Amino acid sequence: MIILSITKTLSGAEGPFELSLDLSLQPETLHTLFGRSGSGKTTTLRILAGLTQPDSGHIEVNGRVWLDSAAKINLPPQKRKVGFVFQDYALFPTMTIKENLLFAQKTKNEQKVNELLELTHLSVLHNRYPTKLSGGQQQRVALARAILREPDILLLDEPLSALDQSTRLRLQDEIMSFHKRFRLTTVLVSHDKQEVFKLSDRVTVIDRGRIIRTGSPLEVFLDRTTSNKFSFASTILSIRKVDCIYLAVIGAGNELVEVVLSRHDFETLKVGDEVLVASKAFNPLVIKL
Numbered sequence: 001m002i003i004l005s006i007t008k009t010l011s012g013a014e015g016p017f018e019l020s021l022d023l024s025l026q027p028e029t030l031h032t033l034f035g036r037s038g039s040g041k042t043t044t045l046r047i048l049a050g051l052t053q054p055d056s057g058h059i060e061v062n063g064r065v066w067l068d069s070a071a072k073i074n075l076p077p078q079k080r081k082v083g084f085v086f087q088d089y090a091l092f093p094t095m096t097i098k099e100n101l102l103f104a105q106k107t108k109n110e111q112k113v114n115e116l117l118e119l120t121h122l123s124v125l126h127n128r129y130p131t132k133l134s135g136g137q138q139q140r141v142a143l144a145r146a147i148l149r150e151p152d153i154l155l156l157d158e159p160l161s162a163l164d165q166s167t168r169l170r171l172q173d174e175i176m177s178f179h180k181r182f183r184l185t186t187v188l189v190s191h192d193k194q195e196v197f198k199l200s201d202r203v204t205v206i207d208r209g210r211i212i213r214t215g216s217p218l219e220v221f222l223d224r225t226t227s228n229k230f231s232f233a234s235t236i237l238s239i240r241k242v243d244c245i246y247l248a249v250i251g252a253g254n255e256l257v258e259v260v261l262s263r264h265d266f267e268t269l270k271v272g273d274e275v276l277v278a279s280k281a282f283n284p285l286v287i288k289l
């Protein structure tokens with residue numbers, strides 16, 4: 001069980017605001033922090049890892065206190081058993097893949113490194129340097145390196161956002177399989193709803209430092225208790241008038257959809273606006289690709 005209770009004043013783009021979170025994470029679950037840019041998600045991961053100091057707080061991991069500002073307990077990052085994977089891989093460029101992995105381990109257990117290389121399909125590449133690998137391969141190395149630390153918490157900060165869609169889908173499956181195989185307790189930060197829905201046991205939505213919602217992905221994203229309608233939130237990419245019809249192009253995941261607007265919407269909405277697209281009656285054909 002991981003218990004986190006923190007406060008910190010952050011300097012946001014629209015002025016200072018308080019990050020104030022109380023979270024408890026069940027062991028062996030994948031818990032996602034979701035929310036608008038600048039709401040405090042990365043800062044929360046950094047506080048868990050000991051890389052950023054909160055103004056006050058208490059963090060307890062499997063019965064061990066990592067931080068207690070009142071009792072002046074504050075374990076340094078190297079004493080916290082955390083695996084951290086960032087968007088930008090952060091591998092050592094002058095070390096080979098295998099050296100990068102060995103460096104992450106206190107025990108220098110080469111057998112375990114070889115096992116992880118095998119599991120991540122990186123064995124044949126073990127002598128290469130990170131710059132000679134694709135983004136997906138580099139992120140696999142970063143994931144393997146984080147797991148080798150045998151972390152009490154695996155922190156994944158937008159780990160797949162720099163990758164193309166098909167690599168992303170493959171790595172989502174790998175993250176899921178590692179999370180289960182190594183019985184990890186994982187905290188993910190992601191902006192991709194489909195990814196969050198696929199991977200998460202629990203989702204906590206944060207807005208300007210506060211928890212505004214928490215629950216299963218179904219409860220948080222589909223709001224089963226209030227509506228069964230089809231809807232998605234996205235951004236208007238273009239608006240135009242064709243004869244007497246008003247049309248908007250709106251992003252939907254990796255696709256674009258064109259919707260008809262009312263005259264009032266045409267006059268009030270503009271490109272870049274965030275909108276909710278909802279359909280009252282939704283009876284689609286589902287075709288396997």
Ligand SMILES: Nc1ncnc2c1ncn2[C@@H]1O[C@H](COP(=O)(O)OP(=O)(O)OP(=O)(O)O)[C@@H](O)[C@H]1O
Pocket residue numbers: 009010011012013035036037038039040041042043044052
């Ligand atoms: N140590 C700090 N002290 C004060 N403010 C900070 C500190 N670290 C980050 N901030 C500010 O806090 C806000 C939240 O940053 P954070 O990176 O946690 O947001 P986020 O939710 O992860 O955003 P994104 O989704 O864009 O990565 C930002 O405006 C940032 O500038």
